[in-house]
Amino acid sequence: MKSKKILVWFRNDLRLHDNEMLVEAIAKSDDILPVYIFDPRNFQLTPQYTYRSGVIRAKFLLDSIADLRKSFQRLGGNLLVLTGYPEEILPVLVERYDIAEVYHHREVAHEETKVSADVEDCLWKLRINLRHFIGHTLYNKEDLPFPIKDIPDGFAQFKKKTERDAIVKACFLTPEVIAFVAIEEWGDLPAVEEIVSAEAMIGEVHQELIGGEEEGLKHLNALLEEGSTIYQKSTVKGATGKSGFSSRLSAWLALGCLSPRMVYWLVKDAEETFGTNPHFSQILLGLLWRDYFRFMFKKHGQHFFNDYAMKPERLFSEDREKLLFEEWKNGTTGNEYVDNYMAELNTSGFIPHAARLLLSTYLIYVLKIDWIKGAAYFEEKSIDYAPANNWCNWAIVAGGGKNTGTIKSAFDLDKQFKLLNLVVYKQ
Incomplete structure (x- = not known):
């Protein structure tokens, strides 16, 4: 047979x-x-x-x-x-x-x-x-309390209805037995130099996070076993005014090394052991934001970005703008916060979300440079790059999402300006 x-x-x-x-x-x-x-x-x-x-x-x-x-x-x-x-x-x-x-x-x-x-x-x-x-999502689309076409464009409403009326399903079990097609040559994993352009290889690199399911689960379990008391923290004083928590789980979530549902249920188990706390809540909130952005892409596609976001105002000449963008990318703007975070992104491939908001604020509202250029640069550098997260976050900071009010639930723009200690040309 x-x-x-x-x-x-x-x-x-x-x-x-x-x-x-x-x-x-x-x-x-x-x-x-x-x-x-x-x-x-x-x-x-x-x-x-x-x-x-x-x-x-x-x-x-x-x-x-x-x-x-x-x-x-x-x-x-x-x-x-x-x-x-x-x-x-x-x-x-x-x-x-x-x-x-x-x-x-x-x-x-x-x-x-x-x-x-x-x-x-x-x-x-x-x-x-x-x-x-x-x-790739916490909630399956068939489990949402609304069809894709009726998903609320505002995150607050999406969060409220989803948490109230939707369910997170149990995880599928890890296979213990698999029958494989017989193949003699399975192919070699290429060296990084074989797939990445020589120009993209330039620069100092300090890879702190290791990819893969095993490392992702190890990192998640280490976070939860500590009961949020000695979590790994990233100092984001410029963006939050104090040291800010960053789980860094997004790196493994982006490539599917970790399942959002696995993260959710393990956090819920940890809450049973240690009780609820802001760090656990932040992890769960991050999962919801990921779902929201993916469902926005599913609902709107390219139409998620409104005309305002696609036609940014220009403040400087083309040559001057090119120079400013290079300074932003290289971390040589002269602004301490911006330069430190860009250096961290360029060498490690990861910065906390609050730092990303500050960097995008500076590029869009201080330098008046097209947000698409910044989003494209983050695509190259961020180890946790996911299309929906990256492009939607940038569009929202630029005031160009479907619901511009979402920016207020994402971060406080005025606070970012004050932290930068700059007089800027607000749009």
Whole structure:
């Protein structure tokens, strides 16, 4: 009897725990073929002359894929690693290994969804189904108290209705037994120099966080075991007036090394042990913001950004603006807070959320530079880059989200100005 083989295409879902796509593929097949594809488009130059991914992001990604491969190897299999365009590679694999279906997690941003659509078109010519799963949110869309088209545009209303009327489902169990398609050559993991442009490799790098499911779970458990009393803290005095808590979980959440639901339920368990506290609440609030931004992209797509955000006012000449932007990127503006945080971002790939708000405030309202340039630079440098989070946060600071009132629930713009100790040209 002919065996059924399912190809599991991994993207930003690099984990075994709480992975519905993987669990379903194992249940519905005789053998699975796990695949990760390094798409060159994810490392190319952008229209803003930044790179889709810098060296620190790429290293964190490589860590995460290596960890996923080790997890499969412990179960007697492996992860097929290839480089190229998914819409070209996946149809070849389907025919070569007689694949019956292809599973993958659906994304919400325009470029990522286009890749899925192109793959789906190519597979359909072979009469092969591309099955979509959703595994990046705390709440499944079918569990929300409203259809996607009616999701409130304001975060406060979204939070209130969701927390009151929606449920967070239990996590899917981590597979303990997997049957793999037999392959002789599983492919080598590329070196960072092979995927990242030489120009993007320039600069001092101090990678503090290690990618992968194992490291993500270790980091989360260490946070919770301390009961929030000795949490790792980031000093964000310029942005908050005192040392501010940053869990740094977003780095693992962005690549799906951690499931939002796993984080949620482990925090809830910790609350049972230690009681509720502001640090636990901040982690849960962060998960809600992630959901909100993804659902905004799902509801509005590119239309989330209003005309105001897409047509910023210019204050300086083109040459002067270019120089100011370079100073902002390099951390040589002369403003102590801005320069310190940019140096931290450039060398470690991570800064706390409050520092990001301050940096974006300075670029948009002090330098009067197009927020899109800043968002593109954060895409290159931030190890926790996620399209919906990054672009929506920047648009909101620029006053260009669907609901401009959301900026008040996100942060206090006036406070940011005072902390910068500057007289600025407010819009």
